Amino acid sequence: MKKVLVTGGSGKLGRAVLRDLVAHGYDVLNVDSQTLSDPICPSVRIDLTNFGEVASAILGGIDERGGPFDAVVHLAAIPAPGLVANAKTFANNVPTTYNVFEACRLAKIKNVVFASSETVLGLPFDTPPPYAPVDEEYFPRPESAYSLGKLLDETMAAQFCRWDPELRIVGLRFSNVMYPEDYAAFPGFDSDPKKRKWNLWGYIDARDGAQAVRRSLQADFKGFEAFIIANADSVMTRSNTSLLAEVFPDVPQKGNISTNGTLLSIEKAKRMLGYSPQYSWRNEVGK
Structure with missing residues (x-):
């Protein structure tokens, strides 16, 4: 499996995904509305x-850009809530995902990875999460038109896989995507933990996000699975114990919570994809 079509490779995460796939020997075509x-x-x-x-x-x-393609990575979307009118976000993102899934079905492509979102977990957590760290075990709680669209993307993926037992579709619930140049702002988050409470102080280095995409392409299960994709640590130097006590004092804590470990659980991605974050903002600040 070497020839991969990527949608949305011109975006922030997409550029990292293209670089990673090309570096690992894949023959990649990017299709996007942007140059x-x-x-x-x-x-x-x-x-x-x-x-x-x-x-x-x-x-x-x-x-000059012909297939056949062995796999498709679908990243293209209006990338967040609040950028355009709600109806435009929905009318762009959901039909686009359907178009990709249906075209893959016609092309008999059995390996599809797409960008879902951490927002399906209930972000911005104005209503506190059911427990921490959050994981994939509770039913999605979309709080925006953008997030609702991502839930519908996941629902479509599950049904496409029901129609075809040989199909694998992986939905990656990416956290807030960052590049090294973004990390200069991180030390300032400690002064007010509520600035980043909206996603339990999580993030994803674009390079680790790209790793998750590649590992999803290489996975060996069938059917649909969704995975939270975050880095192994939080954006804070303050401890999780301190943060949860101040901001979410009534949220039950589930399992062992490390000092600065992610509160967006990546255990499922580690177990099923072999995902292992390699980058941390702590190693970038001050370089």
């Missing part, structure tokens, strides 16, 4: 809300 500024791999501009264009790309119908 890829770095010549990481071949790139084609398409309208991902147009099923004909999506199907043409995935079925190998673009001149």
